[in-house]
Amino acid sequence: MTSTPSMDDDRPVAELRRAVKRYGAVTALAGIDFAVRPGEVVALLGPNGAGKTTAVQLLLGLVRASAGEARLFDGDPRGAAARVRTGAMLQVSKVPETLKVREHVDLVSSYYPRPLPRREVMAAAGLEEIGDRLFGKLSGGQRQRVLFALALCGDPDLLFLDEPTVGLDVEARRAFWTVIGEKARQGRSVLLTTHYLEEADALADRIVMIGRGQVIAEGTPAEIKARVAGRKVRCRTALPLAEVAALPGVRDARREGELTELFAAEAERAVFELLRRDPELSALEVRGADLEEAFLTLTRSETAQEVAA
Secondary structure, three states: OOOOOOOOOOOOOOOEEEEEEEOOOOOEEEEOOOOOOOOHHHHHHHEOOOHHHHHHHHHHOOOOOOEEEEOOOEEEEOHHHHHHHEEEEEEOOOOOOOOOOHHHHHHHOOOOOOOHHHHHHHHOOOHHHHOOOHHHOOOHHHHHHHHHHHHHOOOEEEEEEEEEOOOOOOHHHHHHHHHHHHHHOOOOEEEEEOOOHEEEEEEEEEEEEOOOOOOEEEEEEHHHHHHHHHHEEEEEEOOOOOOOOOOEEEEEEEOOOOEEEEEEEOOOHHHHHHHHHOOOOOEEEEOOOOHHHHHHHHHHHHHHHHHOO
């Protein structure tokens, strides 16, 4: 059993302070403040181009800030003392295809002073049955599991996970969620970027949503969802989508197979109109806004402000 790491206090294990990053005329981060604390799972969300990857690269010491600073365990992210306490699974990761899975685990483990036992790493990533397979012969989902294993090798206090469950089936994704939950209970911290919003909702203690290189929303999943007034209505109706979208109080509507899904500020009024216009309506479901709706609403608002400016 892995012991819980000793933390001196509640100081952030990773932090950006008024961090700015420019690439020529393009500003990727515009004075962002952001932190991850001990034992916390933080989901960093945002549309493509929002600055998520740049934020992670700054915290890992892969790039330098144009202004402001990045801190890792209250030190320089490029220092050896900080790096041996972190593990990273990045989409840009390149590993030799001619090594076996267990050879990759042994090699990466050798870089750390107190690595996890190989058996524990392999079990956590679900690799026990493919340890003798060449990396180059693995499927996309199996490769993802190997990259996750390599991030775990050093028994890190802080895990950076960039889109970690891309290519995984439902069972493997759920197993991954279980491991992340166990790490958090051990006092480890996780910074997660993902396009699977249900994943962020299920795993994160806190969500930081960014757009145009700035924080546009921050809080627990429940707090983020509460910022969006209204409820989601799903039903099977013969009404044209355009008519549904034009109902009083409806902010958005779309088709999902045979079902129509709409988001309304006044769900009761929308449901009344739906039933009045389509007495044959069926499969009616009304529920609160989910994280996807909150994400879309908040990022649309940010985009609208950008256009107006």
